[in-house]
Amino acid sequence: MIKENWISAWCSKIGSSHIIEGLPCQDSSKVIYLENTEFIIAAISDGAGSCENSHIGSLFLVDRAIEKIATAFKLRNWLENGDSELTLEKWREESFLIFKELKEEVKLKSIELEIDFKSLSATLIIAISNGKFIACANIGDGRAAFRNEDSDWIPMLVPTKGEEANQTLFITSEIWDENIDSEYFGTFLYEKQITAFTLLSDGCERASFEILKYNEEEDKYFDPNKPFKPFFEPNYLNLLKLKKANYEQNIINELWGNFLENGNQKLINETDDKSIILSVYLTSQINEAEG
């Protein structure tokens, strides 16, 4: 069902390296619209490449993360008053607690399935919005951004890494939940109108974000963490067209999956699993869509 004020596309596609190795797609992605509200909750999880059950871990995490955030917002009455009552401090406290509980649930899941806890390792990015604000939280890598009323795409998270270079953090990692101020746990809150947002796994970051650029003056490479507007804007507009044409969600996701696999040379060349969620909030901007 497409909620009246939102239209979304989401999909997780297996990478060519996983096909060669006979591995499953270890990414998971999910979007739900909370009934009788304007709220959307989205989650993306990227299972650790070296962990044999991480596809189970990522699927479990997106399902449970969405359920737990929905419950938390209901209990705190934030569904009615979210935009006025939610602060970054409150969101960090709540999401930190949810992530910690999710870690414990993954432990229980590993016991239930009689598999190693770490074999379920996966990252997690979640976002919740009613169009009037957006909140995001993450453990590990991937990217997220929102589109403001000026049509600018703004990053929402910094990929969190471990202490060693290139060490990926997962919900199962030891260090991120030592205290609420942990630099390994990311949170973000924007308290104004948004027009769209995106969450994506690291398999799509080279195709959609500026992530490694060269500063000639300083002879340094750096990560601008900048959403690439020519990537997102045409897809934003296409979603508006699809909304107008009243396409069903499964068709939209199928078209989106085709794009992730064959949309351009960067996406074709990518060997990792690929997931992107793109959600558009519909106010009057549906008129922006051509045709």
Add this chain to the structure above:
Amino acid sequence: MTENFETFSFGGESPENYEQKCLCVLALDVSGSMAGNPIEKMNEALKEFQKELQNDFVAAQRIEVAIVTFGSTVETIIQPTLSADFEMPTLKTSGSTKLVDGVRMAINIIDERKIWYRSTGQTYFRPWIMLITDGEPDGDQDLVGLSSEIRNKVDNKAFSFYAVGSDGYNHSKLSQISHPSTPPIPLKGLAYNELFKWLSASISLVSKSVEGQQIQLPSTGGWAQIQV
């Protein structure tokens, strides 16, 4: 839904990002015994190797090649460079076999390149060293010291080390240098072209791998001689 799906196809341009680098250092024997057909075949194969890398869109942006030659002297003839950015030189043979010095030079190139990667904020894949020889190190070369250094550095994932011996090489000494996980492989005749095709395919796989991925390298059947 009166319009067809193509009307509603998603599409978007991607940015130009610098790519994570994968360094492959070739340590090549150009001693006198390589003169004639062997060096000619190797030169042909090196040119094909460069073409193969250039023809692979991703590999061309990620794989840096460095070449060290060793005979009576050791020379870095190509510093770490993307395959499109250098002209493959034609190797010439001369003198004895300063193999240990040649491999040490390859290790130094990796150490220095890693420092540069880190200092400029770049991430990188584990580098490779590919040693190719048809002989054995000169008598004054520190085989034991090199062997120990390679074992330590391969164990610590500083680089991967592969050694190939062509007709006339000393298997015992090359085994001593090599890490136990990758013993030396004898080359079938002068199958340098097949060897370098394997190398470009293998290093391309590495350059496209993701963290934690176990890579199955292509078969060496086209160029490796089966030992009996």
